[in-house]
Amino acid sequence: MTALQSRIEGHILTPTGFVLGVLTLDAQGRIADISGTPVATAAVRDSGAPIVLPGFIDLHVHGGAGHDIMEGGDAALHVATLHARHGTTSLLATTMTAPQSDLDAAFAAMGPLCKQRAPNAARVLGVHLEGPYISEARLGAQPPFARPASFDEIHRLHAMAPIRLITLAPEVGGNHALIAQLVAEGFKVQLGHTTGSYEQGVAAMRCGATGFTHLFNAMSALHHREPGMVGAALAHAEFAEVIPDLLHVHPGAIHTALRAIPKLYCVTDSTSAAGMPDGDYKLGRHTVTKCMGGVRLADGTLAGSVLSMDQALRNLVDTLGLDLADASRRVSTYAADHMGLQDRGRLAAGAWGDVVVLNRDLALQAVLVEGHAVRLN
Structure with a gap:
């Protein structure tokens, strides 16, 4: 695996719904913080922004x-x-x-x-x-x-x-x-x-x-x-x-x-x-x-x-x-x-940085396991 990722931007699915913002990871590969503006689920695929879901x-x-x-x-x-x-x-x-x-x-x-x-x-x-x-x-x-x-x-x-x-x-x-x-x-x-x-x-x-x-x-x-x-x-x-x-x-x-x-x-x-x-x-x-x-x-x-x-x-x-x-x-x-x-199984502070990033067609763009990026090819 590559080095730990530190941040991911996009439409992030939190336990309370999607936000358009930033997910930050700590040095141990856990989620440190998620910040952003709430977004309706129905609007997420209409945008060009990456879709960030739990792994x-x-x-x-x-x-x-x-x-x-x-x-x-x-x-x-x-x-x-x-x-x-x-x-x-x-x-x-x-x-x-x-x-x-x-x-x-x-x-x-x-x-x-x-x-x-x-x-x-x-x-x-x-x-x-x-x-x-x-x-x-x-x-x-x-x-x-x-x-x-x-x-x-x-x-x-x-x-x-x-x-x-x-x-x-x-x-x-x-x-x-x-x-x-x-x-x-x-x-x-x-x-x-x-x-x-x-x-x-x-x-x-x-x-x-x-x-x-x-x-x-x-x-x-x-x-x-x-x-x-x-x-x-x-x-x-x-x-x-x-x-x-x-x-x-x-x-x-x-x-x-x-x-x-x-x-x-x-x-x-x-x-x-x-x-x-x-x-x-x-x-x-x-x-x-x-x-x-x-x-x-x-x-x-x-x-x-x-x-x-x-x-x-x-x-x-x-x-x-x-x-x-x-x-x-x-x-x-x-x-x-x-x-x-x-x-x-959830993107929230303290959870492991198990993350998938997808495009609007729900095709994978990136995968993180405990904060570490996985080679997709």
């Missing part, structure tokens, strides 16, 4: 640049570097359902990267353990190594690299009984890859589960007599992930979730095929094929995405019609809120 936060990243998190080695660094070039300033490296030995190797490799910021890369905040504690009947693109949750396994993996988020199916084995203890120990728990009923979803939330993994995908659907896990999310959730690549979820379903779930936020669920040409790539132990803008298994099942967070922002604004401030919150602030991070 994007992606809590569900499997890969990118031809590398898969489950490879171990320096794969996570390559992934974090690719996504930083698309405006992601912090992320959770996301694992696949896999045998214990595969998870051990991936976690051992990620541990050092979670401890320090790497040059020109997104900050890796920790791990999203997506499975293996999921339903065999709702694997989606996950390999067939699902099993009930194990505290011993979670604690052992957590000692190698910090687990920040755990996806589980509450109906599997003794998973429901473990939720409250996991939450008490500081793990965030969300529900996904599940055949669970509406009632099981509500019960899991009462025990402390707070989110839903890629809402609508790989979970029991909404029916007016059997509301399913989707119904539990729409009726009761404050937080849920959604993949806004316009392949995984119809725009109408996203609009439904936007009306029902206050802090619906975006993830990419990106694979090693992100940022790469069409062809075959790895997703855990699966081989997946990128073509026609998506990633699929041989049987046609969607297998993650090639979405980037800057494209997610453009999809929210230009296709779904969200105003820019709302869209920004759904690619930054709400994910930070879900993880309890008050110093990321």
